[in-house]
Amino acid sequence: MRKLLFIFIAVFTLVSCKGNAQEEKPKSKQKFEVSKTESEWKKELTAAEFKVLRKAATERPFSSELLNVKGNGTFVCAACGNELYENKYKFDSGTGWPSFDRAIKGGVAFGSDSKLGYQRDEVHCAKCGGHLGHVFDDGPRETTGKRHCINGVAMDFIPTKK
Template identity: 45%
Template sequence: MSTVQKSEEEWRAVLSREQFRVLREKGTEPAGTGEYDKHYDEGVYSCAGCGTPLYKSTTKFKSGCGWPAFFDAIPGAVGRREDGAFGMVRTEIVCNACGGHLGHVFKGEGFPTPTDERHCVNSVSLKFKDE
């Protein structure tokens, strides 16, 4: 359940227009345009909305999909919801602290990861901090 709650006006005051569109309106940034797509420094990726740590760099991998890809989240940080938008059934991933939209998770794509999952995350939903 979300613990960081703000009104739409409060979110607009602290997020850029693009962050608001993605995090609060479930948008998607264009493939290959995000600052973290090809970013592999050691550290932690946190929610750009509320600052909650979501992913460790040790779970990030090169998927070639055009968005940052992780095979697992920090335990308890990321929630999953069924997403039936655009006539597809996908699994949306959200920040458990503020409910911000991160992207989607996909299974069974054949990537050599411990979880056989790809968390496809919008860069604009994240903030990186070096370890």
């Protein structure tokens, strides 16, 4: 009887303790203005853009030319051209990714992911749903306190015309 009880407890423990931190969560059912099939996105985007924007990959730190962009202008989604961030809200976070303390109103949407085993706030393009990066609470305290950590490959920079 003790042996049977032990087996029951062991099986119950194994079954009930199944972790799900690394499981893929179903994609949001949110509808976006721009919606294309995976093959259509693959045709329009570079391989790096596709990996980040459509598969939620992360580019290597310090690899983006957008880290050094100066002057007035707007960062737009590389997939659909939606306005995301103004350069005046960009700051050097030292992380190796373009960082902003706020987005253009209505430019981005938020979700969450737990791919690393803990919950993170994910940033998407509000127009096409493309993955941009994540937002953290370690930004400049004198402004919003937020750090939008964005993959440079997910954006293009449009300088302001003089």
